[in-house]
Amino acid sequence: xxxxxxxxxxxxxxxxxxxxxxxxxxxxxxxxxxxxxxxxxxxxxxxxxxxxxxxxxxxxxxxxxxxxxxxxxxxxxxxxxxxxxxxxxxxxxxxxxxxxxxxxxxxxxxxxxxxxxxxxxxxxxxxxxxxxxxxxxxxxxxxxxxxxxxxxxxxxxxxxxxxxxxxxxxxxxxxxxxxxxxxxxxxxxxxxxxxxxxxxxxxxxxxxxxxxxxxxxxxxxxxxxxxxxxxxxxxxxxxxxxxxxxxxxxxxxxxxxxxxxxxxxxxxxxxxxxxxxxxxxxxxxxxxxxxxxxxxxxxxxxxxxxxxxxxxxxxxxxxxxxxxxxxxxxxxxxxxxxxxxxxxxxxxxxxxxxxxxxxxxxxxxxxxxxxxxxxxxxxxxxxxxxxxxxxxxxxxxxxxxxxxxxxxxxxxxxxxxxxxxxxxxxxxxx
Amino acid sequence: xxxxxxxxxxxxxxxxxxxxxxxxxxxxxxxxxxxxxxxxxxxxxxxxxxxxxxxxxxxxxxxxxxxxxxxxxxxxxxxxxxxxxxxxxxxxxxxxxxxxxxxxxxxxxxxxxxxxxxxxxxxxxxxxxxxxxxxxxxxxxxxxxxxxxxxxxxxxxxxxxxxxxxxxxxxxxxxxxxxxxxxxxxxxxxxxxxxxxxxxxxxxxxxxxxxxxxxxxxxxxxxxxxxxxxxxxxxxxxxxxxxxxxxxxxxxxxxxxx
Numbered sequence: 001x002x003x004x005x006x007x008x009x010x011x012x013x014x015x016x017x018x019x020x021x022x023x024x025x026x027x028x029x030x031x032x033x034x035x036x037x038x039x040x041x042x043x044x045x046x047x048x049x050x051x052x053x054x055x056x057x058x059x060x061x062x063x064x065x066x067x068x069x070x071x072x073x074x075x076x077x078x079x080x081x082x083x084x085x086x087x088x089x090x091x092x093x094x095x096x097x098x099x100x101x102x103x104x105x106x107x108x109x110x111x112x113x114x115x116x117x118x119x120x121x122x123x124x125x126x127x128x129x130x131x132x133x134x135x136x137x138x139x140x141x142x143x144x145x146x147x148x149x150x151x152x153x154x155x156x157x158x159x160x161x162x163x164x165x166x167x168x169x170x171x172x173x174x175x176x177x178x179x180x181x182x183x184x185x186x187x188x189x190x191x192x193x194x195x196x197x198x199x200x201x202x203x204x205x206x207x208x209x210x211x212x213x214x215x216x217x218x219x220x221x222x223x224x225x226x227x228x229x230x231x232x233x234x235x236x237x238x239x240x241x242x243x244x245x246x247x248x249x250x251x252x253x254x255x256x257x258x259x260x261x262x263x264x265x266x267x268x269x270x271x272x273x274x275x276x277x278x279x280x281x282x283x284x285x286x287x288x289x290x291x292x293x294x295x296x297x298x299x300x301x302x303x304x305x306x307x308x309x310x311x312x313x314x315x316x317x318x319x320x321x322x323x324x325x326x327x328x329x330x331x332x333x334x335x336x337x338x339x340x341x342x343x344x345x346x347x348x349x350x351x352x353x354x355x356x357x358x359x360x361x362x363x364x365x366x367x368x369x370x371x372x373x374x375x376x377x378x379x380x381x382x383x384x385x386x387x388x389x390x391x392x393x394x395x396x397x398x399x400x401x402x403x404x405x406x407x408x409x410x411x412x413x414x415x416x417x418x419x420x421x422x423x424x425x426x427x428x429x430x
Numbered sequence: 431x432x433x434x435x436x437x438x439x440x441x442x443x444x445x446x447x448x449x450x451x452x453x454x455x456x457x458x459x460x461x462x463x464x465x466x467x468x469x470x471x472x473x474x475x476x477x478x479x480x481x482x483x484x485x486x487x488x489x490x491x492x493x494x495x496x497x498x499x500x501x502x503x504x505x506x507x508x509x510x511x512x513x514x515x516x517x518x519x520x521x522x523x524x525x526x527x528x529x530x531x532x533x534x535x536x537x538x539x540x541x542x543x544x545x546x547x548x549x550x551x552x553x554x555x556x557x558x559x560x561x562x563x564x565x566x567x568x569x570x571x572x573x574x575x576x577x578x579x580x581x582x583x584x585x586x587x588x589x590x591x592x593x594x595x596x597x598x599x600x601x602x603x604x605x606x607x608x609x610x611x612x613x614x615x616x617x618x619x620x621x622x623x624x625x626x627x628x629x630x631x632x633x634x635x636x637x638x639x640x641x642x643x644x645x646x647x648x649x650x651x652x653x654x655x656x657x658x659x660x661x662x663x664x665x666x667x668x669x670x671x672x673x674x675x676x677x678x679x680x681x682x683x684x685x686x687x688x
Contacts (some may be wrong), residue, residue, distance in 0.1 A: 064448020182498025
């Protein structure tokens with residue numbers, strides 16, 4: 001029997017720290033483990049006894065790459081618990097800041113973390129030696145996204161202006177105008193990025209995923225919509241715990257999420273696109289068609305194109321919001337605390353992010369639960385590896401290792417997110 | 431002959447990745463920085479790694495596991511200069527909230543099998559473990575200050591990061607004082623400058639994410655905050671966020687802990 005073990009001790013170009021172990025026996029991959037060893041930080045424990053108003057700032061610190069997603073899931077869950085609906089211009093401003101995060105985070109992933117795999121570089125800085133114009137374009141595009149977050153949020157990482165009920169200060173209409181100028185240029189760069197990524201050389205492989213994402217009511221989803229799947233799931237965030245569960249594995253400090261009845265599923269750009277492509281802006285939809293995406297794309301390597309399409313959409317949507325913006329009368333709805341339980345799922349750049357909070361009568365958090373996208377995608381990432389890697393076993397170790405790393409990076413895993421909530425259990429069988 | 435550039439390394443401990451992302455967020459300066467230094471170890475950005483030694487190590491995150499307590503010593507040995515970036519590396523970060531609790535109790539809340547968790551009872555700053563040459567504050571750090579620190583390193587001078595309070599930055603920004611003007615509680619008087627007084631500029635009180643200034647008088651501020659309606663529990667919580675383990679904030683929160 002030939003045993004071949006491929007190990008990557010430190011995964012590069014992912015957010016956080018992880019490793020990978022693939023074991024093959026007689027030319028067939030037996031197991032593939034994405035090993036997450038980020039030290040836990042106990043967010044769900046220290047959130048207890050904090051006021052409901054503190055959750056957006058505290059949970060933002062779970063992830064420096066997608067703090068807006070954490071803030072949005074937190075405020076929506078708290079508002080759900082307290083029976084408040086935020087709409088009108090305040091809702092639009094929340095979509096706008098989320099546009100900023102998608103542009104920033106996706107552009108980082110597309111160019112700096114993912115594209116070097118397709119073009120044969122170790123990273124974006126090495127890539128810049130031969131493709132300076134593209135890296136410069138990427139940095140400008142990323143900056144356009146960050147400018148939205150900085151204006152609406154006060155700063156790019158861990159914004160300070162988001163609160164339960166709305167914002168601390170809402171922008172004047174004229175403050176948003178300079179953003180519109182940047183975003184018109186950004187839209188051109190985003191379109192160029194879709195075309196650039198569509199020209200990469202992709203392996204011709206697909207998997208039969210169950211895609212799970214929010215489905216917006218006629219709009220591409222950020223913070224609102226029902227939780228839907230490509231196999232007929234259609235529930236509200238309140239029902240999440242009835243349909244999803246998490247299990248523990250020995251090789252990872254992050255939980256694995258599953259659908260109770262069907263097992264592994266996939267969240268993120270491929271899933272959002274599969275369930276919502278009809279709601280893209282006309283420009284983004286045309287670009288997707290031109291890139292050959294169809295209405296569903298099940299090749300995870302091509303997720304890079306969908307991220308680029310979503311950046312294009314986010315530029316378009318941000319421009320629409322800025323154009324239509326009317327200054328709200330108040331920056332936030334005042335909220336009186338009472339006991340209750342609140343649920344929310346929003347679309348972080350890398351997938352669905354679920355928060356649940358139970359509040360005491362004084363507004364303090366009695367119990368918190370956070371399920372980040374990477375723990376939801378981890379079982380599917382491992383299945384990708386098991387399914388695809390057998391065909392690559394003829395490759396030399398270095399090439400095989402690189403291909404496996406790329407398979408993980410397809411899903412933009414955020415290991416910092418995934419570890420900070422988890423329950424960990426080892427069945428040693430003794 | 432090719433110029434020999436100083437080697438830069440970026441290391442991660444328990445953290446959210448936000449401070450190392452700040453380097454990639456220097457969109458206007460990143461390529462210039464990459465031209466002046468050799469990025470020798472920066473896993474979030476590149477697979478290419480260099481065994482060292484390194485001229486400048488930037489360290490993000492706090493020490494929370496026995497393995498990390500050893501790892502930082504190895505990094506120190508390989509680094510000519512070692513600078514910490516951000517509140518986690520400099521004070522222990524938000525995960526240092528465990529320092530005020532029984533970590534076994536915390537683990538039991540979060541984990542089904544807490545006995546299998548490899549974690550220390552405390553989250554501690556890098557300077558508790560090895561010599562640190564410079565500390566950059568903030569949760570997250572400011573990209574402007576990060577560029578300043580790297581520029582100062584390249585020029586062989588001391589970084590200019592004033593240790594005065596956020597109040598000074600508010601005056602420079604021309605902000606109305608949120609405490610005096612509309613009675614909003616604010617940690618600005620005891621908080622280290624560097625952010626540019628963002629929160630008061632957005633009609634919000636400072637929440638201390640840059641940690642204590644050089645010579646803070648927190649008890650005096652607490653007396654003012656109490657007049658604005660904060661009770662002991664609120665005062666305890668306001669100092670216990672992202673720099674809860676920083677000396678001045680820890681002591682002041684403990685004064686209000688029953």
